[in-house]
Amino acid sequence: xxxxxxxxxxxxxxxxxxxxxxxxxxxxxxxxxxxxxxxxxxxxxxxxxxxxxxxxxxxxxxxxxxxxxxxxxxxxxxxxxxxxxxxxxxxxxxxxxxxxxxxxxxxxxxxxxxxxxxxxxxxxxxxxxxxxxxxxxxxxxxxxxxxxxxxxxxxxxxxxxxxxxxxxxxxxxxxxxxxxxxxxxxxxxxxxxxxxxxxxxxxxxxxxxxxxxxxxxxxxxxxxxxxxxxxxxxxxxxxxxxxxxxxxxxxxxxxxxxxxxxxxxxxxxxxxxxxxxxxxxxxxxxxxxxxxxxxxxxxx
Amino acid sequence: xxxxxxxxxxxxxxxxxxxxxxxxxxxxxxxxxxxxxxxxxxxxxxxxxxxxxxxxxxxxxxxxxxxxxxxxxxxxxxxxxxxxxxxxxxxxxxxxxxxxxxxxxxxxxxxxxxxxxxxxxxxxxxxxxxxxxxxxxxxxxxxxxxxxxxxxxxxxxxxxxxxxxxxxxxxxxxxxxxxxxxxxxxxxxxxxxxxxxxxxxxxxxxxxxxxxxxxxxxxxxxxxxxxxxxxxxxxxxxxxxxxxxxxxxxxxxxxxxx
Numbered sequence: 001x002x003x004x005x006x007x008x009x010x011x012x013x014x015x016x017x018x019x020x021x022x023x024x025x026x027x028x029x030x031x032x033x034x035x036x037x038x039x040x041x042x043x044x045x046x047x048x049x050x051x052x053x054x055x056x057x058x059x060x061x062x063x064x065x066x067x068x069x070x071x072x073x074x075x076x077x078x079x080x081x082x083x084x085x086x087x088x089x090x091x092x093x094x095x096x097x098x099x100x101x102x103x104x105x106x107x108x109x110x111x112x113x114x115x116x117x118x119x120x121x122x123x124x125x126x127x128x129x130x131x132x133x134x135x136x137x138x139x140x141x142x143x144x145x146x147x148x149x150x151x152x153x154x155x156x157x158x159x160x161x162x163x164x165x166x167x168x169x170x171x172x173x174x175x176x177x178x179x180x181x182x183x184x185x186x187x188x189x190x191x192x193x194x195x196x197x198x199x200x201x202x203x204x205x206x207x208x209x210x211x212x213x214x215x216x217x218x219x220x221x222x223x224x225x226x227x228x229x230x231x232x233x234x235x236x237x238x239x240x241x242x243x244x245x246x247x248x249x250x251x252x253x254x255x256x257x258x259x260x261x262x263x264x265x266x267x268x269x270x271x272x273x274x275x276x277x278x279x280x281x282x283x284x285x286x287x288x289x290x291x292x293x294x295x296x297x298x299x300x
Numbered sequence: 301x302x303x304x305x306x307x308x309x310x311x312x313x314x315x316x317x318x319x320x321x322x323x324x325x326x327x328x329x330x331x332x333x334x335x336x337x338x339x340x341x342x343x344x345x346x347x348x349x350x351x352x353x354x355x356x357x358x359x360x361x362x363x364x365x366x367x368x369x370x371x372x373x374x375x376x377x378x379x380x381x382x383x384x385x386x387x388x389x390x391x392x393x394x395x396x397x398x399x400x401x402x403x404x405x406x407x408x409x410x411x412x413x414x415x416x417x418x419x420x421x422x423x424x425x426x427x428x429x430x431x432x433x434x435x436x437x438x439x440x441x442x443x444x445x446x447x448x449x450x451x452x453x454x455x456x457x458x459x460x461x462x463x464x465x466x467x468x469x470x471x472x473x474x475x476x477x478x479x480x481x482x483x484x485x486x487x488x489x490x491x492x493x494x495x496x497x498x499x500x501x502x503x504x505x506x507x508x509x510x511x512x513x514x515x516x517x518x519x520x521x522x523x524x525x526x527x528x529x530x531x532x533x534x535x536x537x538x539x540x541x542x543x544x545x546x547x548x549x550x551x552x553x554x555x556x557x558x
Binding site (some may be wrong): 026028052071072073077082086089090100101105109122127131144160174176213236243254290 | 330366367424467475476
């Protein structure tokens with residue numbers, strides 16, 4: 001059964017105001033197109049969860065979509081401060097809940113595994129545990145040191161971008177695979193956006209690469225270049241210049257508004273956005289091929 | 301021979317690189333730690349295995365990565381795994397030798413604050429937070445940090461403990477069951493601090509031309525010195541050449557830190 005939908009319909013159907021949203025991807029495959037679509041549709045009161053909020057949540061917070069962020073590293077990766085989320089927190093305008101990376105992804109892993117919580121070893125640094133009542137300490141029932149536990153995170157909706165998927169939502173992804181699989185299995189609904197929609201036979205040609213199964217996917221959207229300014233391994237490069245430029249844009253409320261007006265509200269969809277970026281940017285982000293050696297599954 | 305000139309950043313990177321041993325498995329951050337690891341790999345530690353918290357093992361970056369999730373880390377790597385796997389199978393299980401830390405503040409016991417200045421609930425300056433550092437500091441066998449020697453970076457006690465050094469004294473790590481050895485060297489632009497038996501950071505080495513008075517004046521606690529303070533080996537032209545010409549030819553990370 002095909003789950004193919006235009007991204008605008010998938011966001012309209014599956015993301016509700018007040019939802020907890022996990023837009024997955026550790027630096028890689030960040031689903032910016034879906035973020036922009038949520039902004040265009042004026043989604044409100046979202047709880048935005050991501051290990052690294054990155055520019056996608058900076059933009060969504062600027063656009064007024066969020067009431068809360070859940071995170072473990074709030075920076076502009078490789079550049080510095082994530083200015084809009086940071087200043088919203090400093091000014092008391094945004095709720096937040098914080099973990100270490102390991103705490104954050106352990107929450108997702110528990111959610112994906114259908115567990116109420118998962119333990120981690122102690123780290124000796126207890127201040128976050130004091131600041132966040134969700135982080136608890138319990139005795140090891142087998143007699144070892146106390147362990148730290150965090151509760152499952154089961155987002156209302158996860159958005160996962162992949163290199164290729166079939167129309168049912170079986171998805172191949174490669175490169176940095178961060179927390180995509182865990183987010184997909186933890187969430188109640190999953191929107192997959194893909195660089196390419198391929199025939200099921202392509203998926204079946206390399207089943208070990210299928211990280212996300214049709215079983216958990218609600219919608220599949222064909223959105224090439226959905227990640228810019230993040231990247232898709234083998235398809236296009238990370239736009240580091242954009243990440244550096246955002247440092248200046250996000251310093252000013254006016255420049256941020258201008259950016260959103262021009263690049264989010266001013267375009268209909270990702271295709272228009274990509275065309276608007278222009279051929280110079282396209283060329284700068286091109287990558288040359290580096291193919292893996294084929295493997296032999298055998299015919300049985 | 302004319303005197304070799306270098307920046308503070310270059311001095312710290314080169315001295316940090318020398319702390320790495322051949323065969324070490326290193327949890328690398330971007331920026332200066334990345335340069336230090338790549339320098340070590342191209343000099344005395346060709347078998348260094350670089351691990352990035354994004355899930356990359358055995359990265360051999362062909363270009364300078366701006367972020368910790370740069371695609372150049374993936375192409376040609378030994379393995380790429382999920383974040384859950386990197387923090388469990390690799391780090392928590394005890395398969396990481398060295399962690400390179402960063403942070404706004406580091407205190408007398410090597411504890412790090414990368415979270416907040418001012419109260420947590422109403423922060424004056426909200427910093428990025430832990431990322432991977434809380435667990436790296438706890439479970440890597442040896443931790444190092446490089447940071448310019450400035451009083452505001454070296455308070456007696458961090459305002460918020462993002463990552464543990466020796467907490468309130470060396471015994472505290474064992475009590476919490478931490479497997480790693482803790483903060484074993486703080487490399488600054490003045491010298492190197494290492495923990496004494498109690499876990500307190502004291503000055504053990506000075507870079508050529510620097511004095512312990514300078515170090516003391518720029519430290520927020522009453523800095524003790526080792527009974528014999530050594531001098532770090534002079535920076536060599538080969539080390540400088542690799543760092544400048546091969547690793548950071550446009551000087552993105554070499555110009556900072558003075």
